[in-house]
Amino acid sequence: MPLIRRIPKRGFNNERFTTRYIAVNVGELNKFDDGAKVDEVALRAVGLANGRAEGVKILGEGELSKKLAVSASAFSASARAKIEAKGGTCEVIARKPAEPPNA
Numbered sequence: 001m002p003l004i005r006r007i008p009k010r011g012f013n014n015e016r017f018t019t020r021y022i023a024v025n026v027g028e029l030n031k032f033d034d035g036a037k038v039d040e041v042a043l044r045a046v047g048l049a050n051g052r053a054e055g056v057k058i059l060g061e062g063e064l065s066k067k068l069a070v071s072a073s074a075f076s077a078s079a080r081a082k083i084e085a086k087g088g089t090c091e092v093i094a095r096k097p098a099e100p101p102n103a
Contacts, residue, residue, distance in 0.1 A: 020053045026079050027062015029070070039071040040093075055095055058083075 043049035055073025071091040
């Protein structure tokens, strides 16, 4: 049997320390009125951000047709470009890091 199969597979796993975001595409933000302020509370009220996570990340899938002021935990580069191209603003909300669960 090869050596790599005989050695136990243990060690560091980064899963419990990763930041989990709820993904929302730019095209889905067209549900809001022109000039609206979009944040995590507004996204949850409309039903675009469901579930448990540390924040919301705006992704660049789809086209945006309205000027919006968006506040989220993270933005992809293409989402930021699409929002600012329509005259909107992107604000990154800094969250305090969550304490890791006790092992």
